[in-house]
Amino acid sequence: MAPHNGLVHLKEYDIKDSNIELIGSDLDHKVKYASAATEPAWNDGRVGVTPGLFVWRIEDFSVVPVPPSAHGQFYSGDSYIILSSQALSPKTDPTKLTHAIHFLLGAHTTQDEAGTAAYKTVELDAFLRGAAVQHRELQARPSPSFLALFPRLTFLRGGVASGFRHVVETSPPTTTPEDEVTTLLRVFKHPSSSSAAAPAPNDGGVIVCEVEPTWRSLDEGDVFILERGAKIWVWQGGRCSPMERAKAAQVVHEMRLAKRGDVEVVAQGEAGGRAVVRMLGGGGAESESGVLRAERPVVGAQGVGRETEGRRLFRLSDESGRLEFGLVRDVGEGISMRDLDGDDVFVLDDAGKTIWVWEGQGASKAEKAMWLKVAQAYVRKVQGEDESGEAYLTPIAKVREGCESAAFLRAIEVA
Structure with missing residues (x-):
C-alpha cells in the first residue's frame, strides 16, 4: 500500500x-x-x-x-x-x-x-x-x-499524510455511545491581535484549536467546545472574556448548520461545568480544585522576544572566495539601513522577535541560495544558548533590496 x-x-x-x-x-x-x-x-x-x-x-x-x-x-x-x-x-x-x-x-x-x-x-x-x-x-x-491575514484561525488535528479526515455529517451519527468520537476545541483571542505593528483584520480575531479531549486541556481563561456524537457543550472558563464567549457562539452556530445536534452552554463553576470535566476524565480532587490551567497550543510571536539581549546584525558573503558568516553589529550598537551592502546577504536578529534576512540585489547565487539554511543554523545556535528552549520557534522572514516590508524597516531602524 x-x-x-x-x-x-x-x-x-x-x-x-x-x-x-x-x-x-x-x-x-x-x-x-x-x-x-x-x-x-x-x-x-x-x-x-x-x-x-x-x-x-x-x-x-x-x-x-x-x-x-x-x-x-x-x-x-x-x-x-x-x-x-x-x-x-x-x-x-x-x-x-x-x-x-x-x-x-x-x-x-x-x-x-x-x-x-x-x-x-x-x-x-x-x-x-x-x-x-x-x-x-x-x-x-x-x-x-500571518495572524493578520485571517479574522479566525482554526487548527484541527489530522492531515493528508495520516489519511485522516474531519467528516461533516448531515444526519445524526449511528455509532453507539461507547463508540462516539469526542472532539474538544479551544477558543481564545489572537495572542498578537492587539499588536500595533501588525493589527488583525478586526480586533476580535480568534484562534480555534483542536486539543486533546481530556480535562487537562481545559483552562479557566478560555472557552471550550466539546462535541460528542450529536451533542455539543460550550464550557466557559471562569476567567474567559465576553469576546471569547461570543466567538465560541459563532463557531457553534456554524457547526450546527453543518451537523444537527443539541447545544448546552455551561459555566466552569456550575454543575453542568463539572459534568463536562467528568466527561473528559476528570472528577478527582485535582480537577475539582477550581483552578484549571493548560498551556495554549498557539502563542504569540511576541513571546519569543529576547528583548534584554538586544539586536544583532550579521553578513553572509563570499567576497573572500568562500562563504563566510560574520557579525557586523553587536548588541548595543546602532543598526540602520546604512549598514547593509547590496552585494551581500544580511541577517538581522530583532532581539528574538523575528530573524530577518535581507538579500542585496547584487548578492551572488550562492549567497541567495543559502539564506534560509544560514538563518536556521543561526537559530539552532541560539537554541543551544536559550534557557527557555524556544528559540527555534522564532519567526524567520526574507526581504529583497528595494522590496523591503514596513515591518522590516521598523525592525532595522528602531531607536
Whole structure:
C-alpha cells in the first residue's frame, strides 16, 4: 500500500530541523520532477496578477488549492503555502502589487511536506520575480503578519499524510455511545491581535484549536467546545472574556448548520461545568480544585522576544572566495539601513522577535541560495544558548533590496 493511502502517517518533521537542507537531496529531485517545467498552481491567470489571498496545501509533492470557504482552516498534520497580494496604490495604480508568501508547517507535518513547502515557496517567489517577502511560519507560534491575514484561525488535528479526515455529517451519527468520537476545541483571542505593528483584520480575531479531549486541556481563561456524537457543550472558563464567549457562539452556530445536534452552554463553576470535566476524565480532587490551567497550543510571536539581549546584525558573503558568516553589529550598537551592502546577504536578529534576512540585489547565487539554511543554523545556535528552549520557534522572514516590508524597516531602524 502506498504510504499516503490508508491510516499511515509518515515520519513527522522535526520543526527544529532546517528544511532548506532538503534542497539538492532526493526530495529536491522528486519535487522538480513532479513540478516539471511549470507549476499549474501558479498559472491560473490570477496569481501575481490580481490582489487577494491564495492558499495551497501540500499533497503528495503537489500544490493543491484550498477553496476560499476553507481559508483560515488548517490541519496540524499538513504544510501550506499562503500568498497575500495587495495593490500598492489601490486608487492610482491597482495593477502594481506587493506580495508576501508564508509557508506554514503544521505541528505534526511530515518531512516530505515541510521540504516541499519550502521548495515551492522559493519557486513561487521566482514566479513573482523575487519581489515577495517570504515567511517561515510554525503552527505553535505564527508571526503577527500571518495572524493578520485571517479574522479566525482554526487548527484541527489530522492531515493528508495520516489519511485522516474531519467528516461533516448531515444526519445524526449511528455509532453507539461507547463508540462516539469526542472532539474538544479551544477558543481564545489572537495572542498578537492587539499588536500595533501588525493589527488583525478586526480586533476580535480568534484562534480555534483542536486539543486533546481530556480535562487537562481545559483552562479557566478560555472557552471550550466539546462535541460528542450529536451533542455539543460550550464550557466557559471562569476567567474567559465576553469576546471569547461570543466567538465560541459563532463557531457553534456554524457547526450546527453543518451537523444537527443539541447545544448546552455551561459555566466552569456550575454543575453542568463539572459534568463536562467528568466527561473528559476528570472528577478527582485535582480537577475539582477550581483552578484549571493548560498551556495554549498557539502563542504569540511576541513571546519569543529576547528583548534584554538586544539586536544583532550579521553578513553572509563570499567576497573572500568562500562563504563566510560574520557579525557586523553587536548588541548595543546602532543598526540602520546604512549598514547593509547590496552585494551581500544580511541577517538581522530583532532581539528574538523575528530573524530577518535581507538579500542585496547584487548578492551572488550562492549567497541567495543559502539564506534560509544560514538563518536556521543561526537559530539552532541560539537554541543551544536559550534557557527557555524556544528559540527555534522564532519567526524567520526574507526581504529583497528595494522590496523591503514596513515591518522590516521598523525592525532595522528602531531607536
